[in-house]
Amino acid sequence: MAAAYVRNREHLEPWDPVRAESFFTEAGQAVEVGRQLEDRERDKRHTFVLWHGPDVAGRIAIDNVARGVLQSATLGYWVDHEHLRRGLATALVEHAVVAGRALGLHRLEAGTRPHNEASQAVLRRAGFQEYGRAERFLFIRGEWTDHVLFQRILHDEPLGNPQTGNRVGGS
Numbered sequence: 211m212a213a214a215y216v217r218n219r220e221h222l223e224p225w226d227p228v229r230a231e232s233f234f235t236e237a238g239q240a241v242e243v244g245r246q247l248e249d250r251e252r253d254k255r256h257t258f259v260l261w262h263g264p265d266v267a268g269r270i271a272i273d274n275v276a277r278g279v280l281q282s283a284t285l286g287y288w289v290d291h292e293h294l295r296r297g298l299a300t301a302l303v304e305h306a307v308v309a310g311r312a313l314g315l316h317r318l319e320a321g322t323r324p325h326n327e328a329s330q331a332v333l334r335r336a337g338f339q340e341y342g343r344a345e346r347f348l349f350i351r352g353e354w355t356d357h358v359l360f361q362r363i364l365h366d367e368p369l370g371n372p373q374t375g376n377r378v379g380g381s
């Protein structure tokens with residue numbers, strides 16, 4: 211992970227929060243991955259890594275899982291700058307849709323900065339619909355930035371249906 215984040219530092223910089231230097235080290239990534247594993251246990255965040263041989267070539271996270279009557283989560287993803295325009299981000303988002311359904315989620319949401327045309331195209335290709343625009347939505351690179359919001363409804367089964375694995379508890 212550390213090597214992938216070093217390789218992709220400039221590529222990801224415009225879209226990511228400001229990272230501490232430790233984020234780009236093996237020790238820093240050991241801490242990050244440990245957090246991801248804990249979050250998976252707590253059903254808060256489910257992270258998937260795309261491999262190219264021994265290298266990490268991308269990542270997607272189903273994050274901010276909200277249960278109860280919402281059954282919703284947000285997506286965050288990136289693909290290595292050497293592997294762009296091969297449909298990999300679309301495949302990652304489609305994978306998250308399948309995983310989200312298996313987790314019993316009803317809806318996935320993703321927000322993109324207004325000029326992130328690549329990410330918007332990926333979401334449209336993966337069946338997401340634009341449903342709004344939120345002003346001063348996320349703190350990216352030192353400012354509260356507007357975002358275009360997309361969602362995909364995963365199913366219309368009732369809450370608590372064992373067939374969709376809905377977990378009613380939690381929040």
Ligand SMILES: CC(C)(COP(=O)(O)OP(=O)(O)OC[C@H]1O[C@@H](n2cnc3c(N)ncnc32)[C@H](O)[C@@H]1OP(=O)(O)O)[C@@H](O)C(=O)NCCC(=O)NCCS
Binds near residue numbers: 294295321328335
């Ligand atoms: C956005 C990102 C994940 C796209 O990854 P990708 O693997 O290249 O995407 P795909 O190959 O699945 O692209 C699918 C379609 O999106 C569109 N697209 C992709 N990159 C594009 C670009 N730079 N400009 C315009 N359209 C683009 C194209 O329509 C493309 O289909 P095509 O190649 O057949 O024309 C990648 O550019 C990235 O990692 N960006 C930085 C991080 C980021 O923005 N993450 C999302 C935050 S919301």
